[in-house]
Amino acid sequence: MNYDKLVQQTLQKLMDHGADKASIRLSMDDTLEFNVIYKELNLLRSIASQSLGLSIIKDQRSASVAVNQLDETAIGNAIDEMFQSIQSADPDPAYDISPYQTPAVFEKGTMAPDVDLVCDRLVEFADRCKRDFPSVQFDASISHLNQRVMYANSNGVDLKENLGHYDFMTMFTAKEGNKMSSFNYTTFSTDDLARPMMDMNFTDELIRQITEQTRTRPIAENFTGDVIFMPYGFIEFLFEIVGTHIGNGVMLKTSRFPDHLGQKILDDKLTLRVMPRSCDLCSASQITSDGYIAEDATIIDKGILRHYLLSLFAANKSGKQRTVGPGSGWVVDPGTASWQDMIASVKRGILCPRVSQGSPNPNGDFSAVLKNSYYIEDGRIAYPISETMMNGNVIDMFNKVIDLSAETINTGWMKVPFIKIGDLFISKK
Amino acid sequence: MDTLNLRDLLSGSSGYLEIKVQQNRNRQLGFLNGILNYNSNSASSGIMARSFEHGVWGLASSPDITDDSMKKTIRLATDNAHNLHQRTRKPAINLPANPASGDYLFFSRKNAATTQQRIEFLREIDTHIKDKYPDLSTRLVNSNVFEMEKHIATSDGAELRTMTPRTILYVMMVCHHDGMPLQHGDIFGGFGQWEDNFDDPKDLYEKIAIVYQQLMDKKEAIFARAGTFDCVLDSRLAGILSHEAIGHTTEADFVINGSIAGEYMGNEVASPLVTLIDVAHTWDDQLCPVPVFIDDEGVLAEDCVVIEDGMLRRFMHNKESAQLLGQPLTGNARAYAYSDEPLIRMRNTMIVPGTSKLDEMIASIEDGYYLIDPSNGQADATSEFMFGVTLGYEIKNGKLGNAIKETTISGVAFDLLKSISMVSDEIYWSCAGMCGKKQMIPVGMGGPAIKCKVNIGGKE
Numbered sequence: 060m061n062y063d064k065l066v067q068q069t070l071q072k073l074m075d076h077g078a079d080k081a082s083i084r085l086s087m088d089d090t091l092e093f094n095v096i097y098k099e100l101n102l103l104r105s106i107a108s109q110s111l112g113l114s115i116i117k118d119q120r121s122a123s124v125a126v127n128q129l130d131e132t133a134i135g136n137a138i139d140e141m142f143q144s145i146q147s148a149d150p151d152p153a154y155d156i157s158p159y160q161t162p163a164v165f166e167k168g169t170m171a172p173d174v175d176l177v178c179d180r181l182v183e184f185a186d187r188c189k190r191d192f193p194s195v196q197f198d199a200s201i202s203h204l205n206q207r208v209m210y211a212n213s214n215g216v217d218l219k220e221n222l223g224h225y226d227f228m229t230m231f232t233a234k235e236g237n238k239m240s241s242f243n244y245t246t247f248s249t250d251d252l253a254r255p256m257m258d259m260n261f262t263d264e265l266i267r268q269i270t271e272q273t274r275t276r277p278i279a280e281n282f283t284g285d286v287i288f289m290p291y292g293f294i295e296f297l298f299e300i301v302g303t304h305i306g307n308g309v310m311l312k313t314s315r316f317p318d319h320l321g322q323k324i325l326d327d328k329l330t331l332r333v334m335p336r337s338c339d340l341c342s343a344s345q346i347t348s349d350g351y352i353a354e355d356a357t358i359i360d361k362g363i364l365r366h367y368l369l370s371l372f373a374a375n376k377s378g379k380q381r382t383v384g385p386g387s388g389w390v391v392d393p394g395t396a397s398w399q400d401m402i403a404s405v406k407r408g409i410l411c412p413r414v415s416q417g418s419p420n421p422n423g424d425f426s427a428v429l430k431n432s433y434y435i436e437d438g439r440i441a442y443p444i445s446e447t448m449m450n451g452n453v454i455d456m457f458n459k460v461i462d463l464s465a466e467t468i469n470t471g472w473m474k475v476p477f478i479k480i481g482d483l484f485i486s487k488k
Numbered sequence: 489m490d491t492l493n494l495r496d497l498l499s500g501s502s503g504y505l506e507i508k509v510q511q512n513r514n515r516q517l518g519f520l521n522g523i524l525n526y527n528s529n530s531a532s533s534g535i536m537a538r539s540f541e542h543g544v545w546g547l548a549s550s551p552d553i554t555d556d557s558m559k560k561t562i563r564l565a566t567d568n569a570h571n572l573h574q575r576t577r578k579p580a581i582n583l584p585a586n587p588a589s590g591d592y593l594f595f596s597r598k599n600a601a602t603t604q605q606r607i608e609f610l611r612e613i614d615t616h617i618k619d620k621y622p623d624l625s626t627r628l629v630n631s632n633v634f635e636m637e638k639h640i641a642t643s644d645g646a647e648l649r650t651m652t653p654r655t656i657l658y659v660m661m662v663c664h665h666d667g668m669p670l671q672h673g674d675i676f677g678g679f680g681q682w683e684d685n686f687d688d689p690k691d692l693y694e695k696i697a698i699v700y701q702q703l704m705d706k707k708e709a710i711f712a713r714a715g716t717f718d719c720v721l722d723s724r725l726a727g728i729l730s731h732e733a734i735g736h737t738t739e740a741d742f743v744i745n746g747s748i749a750g751e752y753m754g755n756e757v758a759s760p761l762v763t764l765i766d767v768a769h770t771w772d773d774q775l776c777p778v779p780v781f782i783d784d785e786g787v788l789a790e791d792c793v794v795i796e797d798g799m800l801r802r803f804m805h806n807k808e809s810a811q812l813l814g815q816p817l818t819g820n821a822r823a824y825a826y827s828d829e830p831l832i833r834m835r836n837t838m839i840v841p842g843t844s845k846l847d848e849m850i851a852s853i854e855d856g857y858y859l860i861d862p863s864n865g866q867a868d869a870t871s872e873f874m875f876g877v878t879l880g881y882e883i884k885n886g887k888l889g890n891a892i893k894e895t896t897i898s899g900v901a902f903d904l905l906k907s908i909s910m911v912s913d914e915i916y917w918s919c920a921g922m923c924g925k926k927q928m929i930p931v932g933m934g935g936p937a938i939k940c941k942v943n944i945g946g947k948e
Contacts (some may be wrong), residue, residue: 093572095810097744100576102545103568106827109551110532125530129552138528147604149524178575197745230870234746243867281714310627311520312662313669376520415866417876417896419664421669424711426896426945428874446872448898448945450714486714488899488943 060129062087066211069113069134074213078115080156081291083211084111084349090289091172092202093181098189100182104202115141119150153375156158157350163215165345165404167338168250170223172203176252177225184229184256192233192266194273199229201256210346224248224471226343227256233269240272243413243431245291248471250341260468261289265412268431268443275445278434281486284406285461286449287401287435290468290475293412295427297331297391297475299419299453305358306368306385310377313421317377319364326460327362328394334474335388342471343388349381357385362458389473394463398477401462405440409485410435414449429485446488456480489533490553491649494641497558503569504540504583504807506642506785507562509533509553510826513637517606517662518630519614524607526630534826537565543578544569544816549827564926580744583807586817587646588788592781593637594651598683606631606682609618612689615695617661621700625669626662631655633682634930636824637683638784646786652778654930655685656920657692659699665707667723672703672878674861678919679777702879705891711786712880714946718856720849720883721899723916725841725862725875727933730764731921732865733901735837735875738794738802738811739820747869748902749800757800758905764795765805767836767932768819776836777917781891784830789819795905806832824927831925836932842911849910851886857944858883859897871901896945 066083073081087109094102111134114123122145124137181201188197214387230244247260257263288296304324308314316324316425335343335353347354349370364384367374374381402410407433414428427449434441457480464477489511497507511533518526534551536556546568548561601609614629637651660673676692677685686692721729736742737749744750749757758764765771768789769779780789785807792804803813806821809832821830850858863876875897882889917934 096741098543099578100572102547102829103572104547104827104829105549105564105568106547107550108534108827121527123528125528125532127532127534128553144527144529147524147607148527149522150525151525153525177559182575196744196850198745221667232746237751239746239748239870241872254689311628312664313671315669372525376525415868415874415898417863417874417878417894420894421671424893426714427774428872428896428898428945430868446898446900446943448714448896448943450945484714486945487654488716 062209065129066209068209068215070421072138073113073115076138078117078213080116080213082114082156083210084112085209087207089205090202091174092200093178095181095185095199095463098185098197109166113137113141115145116154116156117145119152119154120145120148121151121154122148132310144451148251153372154438155371155375156212156214157216157371160352163352165220167345168223168341169225170205170221172225173252177201177203180252180256187255187257188266192270194233194235194270195231195266196234197229197231202226208344208346210350212350216350218346220344220346222342222344224250225252229262231266231269233273235273238273240269241267241430248342251420260319260470268412272431272443277446278485278487281484282407283482283484285405285481286301286483287398287405287408287477287479289412289477292414293478294475295414295416296453296456301368301386302420304454307373308421309367309369309379310373314422316364320367323362323365324364325359325362328460328463329359329362329457330357330392331359332357332390333383333386333388334390337388339469340388340472340474347384349384351384353387354383358383358386363456387472389475390448391463391475393465393467393476395465396462398466400465401464401477401479402435402440405435405438408435409433409439419453423452425453426450448486450484450486456483489637491639491777492555492558497555497562497836498641501643504643505562506538506640507558508536508638508640508826510536510638511672512825513635515531515633516630517642518628519610520616521627522614532709532825535561537562538829539565539569540583541569542573543581543741544572544576546570546572547829563726569867570730573865574581581811583809584817585644586788587642587644587786587852588782589647590651590782592779593649594653596681597681597865598866602703605941609681609686609689612660613692614656616689616693617659617696621661624661624663626743628660629660630658635906638788639689640784642786644786646782648786653681655680655682657686659696661700661703662675663703670703670706672699673867674699675920678917679775679779688871689948690920699749709891709893712857712895712944713887713945714944716941716943718853718939719936719942720846720853720858720937721942722860723912723935723937724918726857726864726938727916727918727921728862730839730935731923731931731933732867732875733762733871733906734794735766735834736867737869737871737901738803739832739834740803740813741832742869743803744809744812745869747802749766752800755800756798757902757944758795758798759908760798761842761908761911762795762798762905763793763840765838765840766820766834771836771838777919777921778835779931783819783821784823785821787817787819787821792818792820799881804832804834805831822929824929828927831927833923833925833929834931836934838915839936839938841913841915841936844910844912846912846914846937849912849937850883850888850912852939853883854885856883857881857892858888859942872898873901897942898945904940907941908938912937
């Protein structure tokens with residue numbers, strides 16, 4: 060099938076039907092995935108999928124439809140349905156499409172999988188896990204995704220992207236006799252398989268930790284102290300800030316920073332960037348969901364808000380200017396300390412690889428269960444803990460940053476260090 | 489949905505093979521502050537083949553729904569299994585079978601509401617909220633109709649056609665108090681298409697008034713105190729407890745991977761007041777939120793009595809886990825998208841109602857909390873759980889006091905179950921449960937209110 064022709068012809072059909080403005084996003088994915096289940100190779104999947112998203116604006120009204128059957132009849136039916144549903148819609152001047160940009164083709168990563176190497180790396184991971192951590196139960200998978208995206212609209216925008224990367228996921232728990240640990244997991248994308256999965260992104264450390272977590276105990280008493288979040292724990296809270304306070308929450312009026320551009324909102328040790336153009340972030344798309352070429356930008360610069368993360372619609376709706384869009388390819392600037400040194404400087408606190416929490420209140424208040432975590436006393440990890448909760452306010456928390464680590468993890472869509480936060484309330488069962 | 493003659497396409501297969509045609513459909517309409525800003529329709533369909541050979545699986549899928557494409561997909565799935573077998577060299581294994589056939593297509597018998605009628609329904613609700621509650625800064629009135637249609641055939645003799653619909657309507661309100669945003673919402677609807685769930689917008693006004701009142705209560709909300717308290721978990725919360733805290737630990741894939749429940753089979757794990765069932769399709773002569781008569785491996789779906797009068801009795805299975813543990817099939821294998829493999833998934837997990845009255849349960853607590861609405865939840869292999877709580881009240885001397893701010897509750901499920909001292913006589917099924925174990929999937933979660941001891945996150 061000639062997909063270029065399909066996109067352009069469909070766009071023309073939308074305009075011929077009477078759309079004032081129209082946009083199209085065609086996505087085609089091919090996935091090859093090897094799975095280890097119950098510690099053994101178990102499943103090989105070959106998946107082909109596709110999706111065609113159509114959106115129209117007519118008389119300031121909007122409708123959209125997505126189908127995955129690309130024959131003329133299916134697309135024709137989808138178009139008819141969309142034009143029918145737009146008649147009942149409300150006009151809103153906030154609807155718009157991205158302006159003309161020079162046509163561009165982006166490519167990032169490894170487009171074709173090395174099938175034998177995918178399987179070898181997964182078997183190697185399973186063998187190492189069984190050899191080095193015999194008490195650990197695990198599932199794991201490595202897949203290769205080739206994703207082709209085409210975006211076009213009636214302002215002449217014509218963007219194409221070809222992404223290829225490997226995705227690793229493992230979920231694990233440990234069992235010794237009748238004692239067992241909580242589960243933990245890690246997942247990341249990489250554009251090559253040069254290194255064993257076990258040696259990337261602290262995977263071996265997380266699995267080593269789980270072997271200790273069959274012997275947890277509660278903390279002795281409630282206290283207020285420092286918490287060092289490993290990167291996956293850190294991002295849970297970071298994305299609360301991104302979504303509720305500088306993203307769509309601005310439009311929904313749940314943001315605590317609705318008119319704060321240029322103002323200090325977080326600790327000056329925090330710098331958050333979006334870097335979708337970086338080859339280092341192999342799964343970060345260079346085409347935004349609202350049809351722009353994604354740009355690298357500093358969102359929070361030493362605690363000062365520089366950009367809202369608003370789509371064109373959300374920006375129009377909020378009465379703000381769209382700048383970088385919803386954002387992708389997240390990077391938090393690292394610090395200089397090693398994470399081990401960060402632990403050494405804690406008088407009383409917690410090392411937290413993962414949290415489990417309900418959605419924070421829009422004002423930022425939260426309480427969370429500290430999962431897979433350790434009690435730290437006098438600069439040393441004392442013991443793994445159970446049934447311990449942490450309570451605070453996500454905005455206050457990011458105004459009490461003590462330190463960021465030099466080490467980072469790179470998941471393919473974000474690059475984030477450890478972070479040490481002071482003055483958090485920790486409670487026992 | 490386009491479909492194929494699957495039985496013919498299966499002929500000649502050696503070993504276990506299952507093939508499927510599936511379409512997922514989603515219709516979303518939503519008003520943001522009086523304007524229809526969400527108006528989208530999506531459909532995703534395709535075919536899948538899954539082959540089992542010598543203890544390993546090969547799977548292939550394609551969006552192309554034709555006989556030729558299915559033949560190619562079967563060949564690729566079989567090749568994938570064969571290639572994996574070359575790596576593993578496992579001995580041959582026979583999967584257990586309990587094949588069933590039937591059509592379970594839950595299309596509404598009522599006249600279909602047009603898009604225009606649905607939009608007007610939502611607009612009327614939005615206008616009602618705007619007029620009645622002018623102090624709100626944001627109103628969101630969203631509806632989503634989700635339909636999952638499948639045609640599956642297996643080489644061990646099963647063939648099923650299903651269409652399982654769910655319609656929900658989400659109302660969210662935001663107000664500001666002392667300069668801070670406060671948010672609350674609720675979800676209405678459930679199993680069935682639009683027409684089965686919604687008729688007159690006015691039917692919802694009383695429920696919307698409760699949502700608004702609860703949001704106003706949050707203005708005076710206080711932080712819960714941290715620690716373990718006697719609590720009444722409302723029936724709206726008990727369902728998520730059944731699913732997250734207990735259900736997941738008794739899914740056989742979790743058990744094989746070391747879930748603590750594997751240690752407890754046949755033992756007392758809960759108060760004798762507790763019977764917990766993963767219901768296949770029907771409870772008390774009513775269809776459950778996610779009725780499953782035959783699962784995606786073609787297995788006859790049966791109720792799985794996980795805990796009976798406090799004793800752990802049974803785990804939930806797919807074919808592979810039933811073979812590995814040598815236990816009977818339950819019919820719990822389900823997949824979300826056409827390209828997905830069936831995983832062990834709960835269907836409609838519930839604690840069986842008891843005899844107590846909610847008022848008596850609240851009155852029996854001197855110092856504790858009445859916890860009503862959950863947000864998200866998460867389980868652990870240890871049975872340690874966490875749920876977000878978006879609405880709750882203090883209980884002082886048997887009476888409800890201030891609302892509490894959003895909090896998180898946690899505990900070890902099998903400890904909590906032993907602490908249950910009262911079970912109410914009502915049942916509430918959540919209408920919008922989704923479970924995210926590798927693939928998202930709709931689930932039913934139900935139960936009565938229970939009185940138990942719970943660990944609450946708080947500020948003191």
